[in-house]
Amino acid sequence: MSADGDADRARRFRDAALPHLDDVFTLARYLMRNTADAEDAVQECFLRALRHFDSYRGPAMKPWLLAILRNVCKAEFARRAVQPMPPEPQEHELTADDPPLWQEPQPSPEAELLRRHDHDTIRRLIVALPEPFREAIVLRDINDLSYRDIAEVVGVPVGTVMSRLARARAMLRERWNLEEGSAP
Amino acid sequence: MNCSEAEVLIHALIDGELDAGHARDVEAHIATCADCAKKLAAFRDLRRTMAAAALKESAPAHLRARIEAALPATARAPAAAAAAVSDLAARRFNRRFFVGGFALGTALSGAVAATLVLGVLRDDREQRITGDVVSAHLRSLQPGHLTDVETSDQHTVKPWFNGKLDVAPPVVDLTAQGFTLIGGRLDDINGETAAALVYRRRNHIINLFVAQAQGPEYTEPTGQTRHGFNVRHWRESGLDFWAVSDINAGELDEFGQKIRAALQPPRS
Numbered sequence: 001m002s003a004d005g006d007a008d009r010a011r012r013f014r015d016a017a018l019p020h021l022d023d024v025f026t027l028a029r030y031l032m033r034n035t036a037d038a039e040d041a042v043q044e045c046f047l048r049a050l051r052h053f054d055s056y057r058g059p060a061m062k063p064w065l066l067a068i069l070r071n072v073c074k075a076e077f078a079r080r081a082v083q084p085m086p087p088e089p090q091e092h093e094l095t096a097d098d099p100p101l102w103q104e105p106q107p108s109p110e111a112e113l114l115r116r117h118d119h120d121t122i123r124r125l126i127v128a129l130p131e132p133f134r135e136a137i138v139l140r141d142i143n144d145l146s147y148r149d150i151a152e153v154v155g156v157p158v159g160t161v162m163s164r165l166a167r168a169r170a171m172l173r174e175r176w177n178l179e180e181g182s183a184p
Numbered sequence: 185m186n187c188s189e190a191e192v193l194i195h196a197l198i199d200g201e202l203d204a205g206h207a208r209d210v211e212a213h214i215a216t217c218a219d220c221a222k223k224l225a226a227f228r229d230l231r232r233t234m235a236a237a238a239l240k241e242s243a244p245a246h247l248r249a250r251i252e253a254a255l256p257a258t259a260r261a262p263a264a265a266a267a268a269v270s271d272l273a274a275r276r277f278n279r280r281f282f283v284g285g286f287a288l289g290t291a292l293s294g295a296v297a298a299t300l301v302l303g304v305l306r307d308d309r310e311q312r313i314t315g316d317v318v319s320a321h322l323r324s325l326q327p328g329h330l331t332d333v334e335t336s337d338q339h340t341v342k343p344w345f346n347g348k349l350d351v352a353p354p355v356v357d358l359t360a361q362g363f364t365l366i367g368g369r370l371d372d373i374n375g376e377t378a379a380a381l382v383y384r385r386r387n388h389i390i391n392l393f394v395a396q397a398q399g400p401e402y403t404e405p406t407g408q409t410r411h412g413f414n415v416r417h418w419r420e421s422g423l424d425f426w427a428v429s430d431i432n433a434g435e436l437d438e439f440g441q442k443i444r445a446a447l448q449p450p451r452s
Binding site for chain 2 (some may be wrong): 012013014018021022023024025026029042043046047050054098114118122123140141142143146147154162163165166169172176181
């Protein structure tokens with residue numbers, strides 16, 4: 001392949017894939033639970049995707065990238081050891097890279113504070129969900145994938161996606177109610 | 185629809201993943217089940233809260249730069265052999281490849297999914313029958329097809345079916361309640377002969393199909409909309425009933441209630 005062809009291909013790939021970087025990074029953060037590992041997984045995902053860009057015929061780019069990312073993350077855990085994940089979320093890891101609370105003056109500090117509080121609480125609760133349920137809810141409620149796309153990414157029937165989502169949201173709601181009930 | 189089916193399907197409803205027919209089914213269940221209605225409201229709340237919390241993250245600038253820098257170089261340098269396994273996975277995805285989840289997740293969801301698939305299969309059958317019912321209704325509206333026996337007298341319509349069907353369809357006159365019986369005919373639903381009772385409401389025709397049921401003696405009414413026609417199905421005393429019309433859903437519900445009320449055995 002000529003250098004021109006490579007450059008053209010890389011450019012086409014960048015145009016198609018890079019708009020989904022935030023989605024890929026978000027899923028990586030929820031699957032890896034460690035910012036450095038998540039960043040490595042995202043980079044590996046994009047490199048692999050580029051290698052297979054020629055054979056890429058769909059599905060849509062976003063689910064395709066997320067599926068590759070998911071494979072990268074699974075392979076990483078398989079490589080490290082048999083133990084899949086630390087059972088408890090590491091909270092210092094979760095907030096360390098969050099933007100500071102007051103980046104700039106906000107029009108309504110109370111509303112913003114509440115939003116940040118909800119963000120932190122929900123995020124912590126999602127991270128604490130068991131793997132298949134966490135993955136389902138992130139793909140649906142944060143990455144905004146359709147059920148069909150989620151089934152494709154995870155490699156399970158749509159019925160399984162539906163039951164996992166139902167379980168995931170039921171657990172989330174229950175824990176959310178506990179938190180809110182115990183809030184001062 | 186029962187509560188355990190609804191418990192899963194309300195999420196598909198919230199996510200806008202249900203087709204019109206299933207959405208109506210879930211909504212009909214929720215209208216009669218305070219428990220599930222409460223759940224639906226709670227999950228809608230949860231989803232709103234999640235959306236407001238803006239959980240999607242932005243990739244840090246240094247990561248973006250790292251990837252940008254790595255891309256063209258990779259285009260020139262072919263993949264290392266070490267990545268062969270994961271490469272295979274990526275290729276397979278293009279062929280709708282199945283990647284198993286963690287063992288626990290697969291085992292857990294397997295049982296749940298099995299029941300769901302049953303539900304979906306039955307719904308598929310219901311969908312097909314609903315299509316049949318609407319087609320039969322449309323056929324009946326062609327000139328000369330509406331009735332084989334034309335009379336508002338239930339005592340003429342009922343014996344007309346004798347010997348033509350395995351069942352004796354109950355024939356009810358609801359003229360006093362705004363639904364005029366105008367006749368009956370034989371029709372075909374899901375490959376089985378069914379009695380069609382024809383009612384008129386103002387200028388609208390209602391077909392009420394009655395056929396021998398397979399399975400439970402009794403089911404709650406469920407509703408669907410197909411091609412602009414409302415369809416209600418219920419089962420009573422081992423008979424399947426489908427009411428179909430272009431009248432609005434509320435009036436068709438009223439029609440169904442009046443038919444069911446008229447068929448209740450008189451209380452002593």
